[in-house]
Amino acid sequence: MSQISRKQVKTRSSHQCWGCGKDFPIGSSMERQTEADGGQIWSVYWCDVCMDYLSSMPDRMEDDQYNFGELVQDEEYLKFKKHRESGWLLSDGHMAGHA
Numbered sequence: 799m800s801q802i803s804r805k806q807v808k809t810r811s812s813h814q815c816w817g818c819g820k821d822f823p824i825g826s827s828m829e830r831q832t833e834a835d836g837g838q839i840w841s842v843y844w845c846d847v848c849m850d851y852l853s854s855m856p857d858r859m860e861d862d863q864y865n866f867g868e869l870v871q872d873e874e875y876l877k878f879k880k881h882r883e884s885g886w887l888l889s890d891g892h893m894a895g896h897a
């Protein structure tokens with residue numbers, strides 16, 4: 799499997815995030831990753847939270863390590879998401895007040 803492109807897009811239809819499996823409505827900001835494998839081409843979409851999580855741990859950037867919706871079973875991910883939603887984490891992944 800190889801990645802052809804990755805691009806930040808505003809979605810033109812609703813998509814589920816590959817990482818967390820959540821539904822995102824039209825107009826959401828998501829990263830579209832296009833993959834090719836054995837003559838097939840397809841795209842998967844990742845939401846901001848999942849992308850931030852993945853980029854905060856570079857050794858996990860291999861997307862094909864994850865099955866659909868698998869991130870929500872990852873305790874580290876749940877912690878990350880909770881911190882982010884409560885404003886403890888800045889968008890660059892650093893803890894607020896600990897820069």
Ligand SMILES: [Zn+2]
Pocket residue numbers: 815816817818819820844845846847848849
């Ligand atoms: Zn997600």
